[in-house]
Amino acid sequence: MLRHVGILLMIYLGLVLQTSLVPVESVGVGRPFLPAILMVLIAAGCEATSSILWSGVVGLLVDGLSTERLGIELALAAMIGLGLQWLRPLWRSNSPLALVSMILLTCVIWRIASPMVHGALTDRAIDVHLVLTDAVQDSMWTAVIGGIVILVGRGLVGRGSSTKWINPNPGSRWQPLTR
Numbered sequence: 148m149l150r151h152v153g154i155l156l157m158i159y160l161g162l163v164l165q166t167s168l169v170p171v172e173s174v175g176v177g178r179p180f181l182p183a184i185l186m187v188l189i190a191a192g193c194e195a196t197s198s199i200l201w202s203g204v205v206g207l208l209v210d211g212l213s214t215e216r217l218g219i220e221l222a223l224a225a226m227i228g229l230g231l232q233w234l235r236p237l238w239r240s241n242s243p244l245a246l247v248s249m250i251l252l253t254c255v256i257w258r259i260a261s262p263m264v265h266g267a268l269t270d271r272a273i274d275v276h277l278v279l280t281d282a283v284q285d286s287m288w289t290a291v292i293g294g295i296v297i298l299v300g301r302g303l304v305g306r307g308s309s310t311k312w313i314n315p316n317p318g319s320r321w322q323p324l325t326r
Contacts, residue, residue: 150193154192158201162205162209178285179292180254183289186205186231187231188296189201189205190249191238195235199232202228203221203225206225207221207224215265216265219265223257223261230256243294243298246293251286254282254285254290255282259278259282262278263278
């Protein structure tokens, strides 16, 4: 129960930051998409069913903040949450690199699929080059911010280094960076 309250607070904080700190329009410069970070952190910390449901909640809140048709972002978020759970065994660990890679992938997929689906449903012309350019720029910023959030959350920045995240497989030939 306490984990779910924590997830709810994390989603609330992420969406408050998205709406208050991230500029709505930024031409030629990417802007971070914080719901992608939330979805990856949820997928990393929850079992499959809870993760997909919480991903749907993130999508519903993104839907509520958008001026487009209601329900599209919810469906995309739930499908992306399902995809993250399907890919989960490939992560092998919750290493920062794996999580940042999943954040990048999640953001690229969401930022491409959302305008394409909305455009197709409303019969609007879609500038594919602009959609792809914006998706890549937004995803890069999102991955950078996600990496910072993960490192701060793991205690790798400021309070010293934890070798369990640097060397997730202690039986491997890789040595920890700190002793």
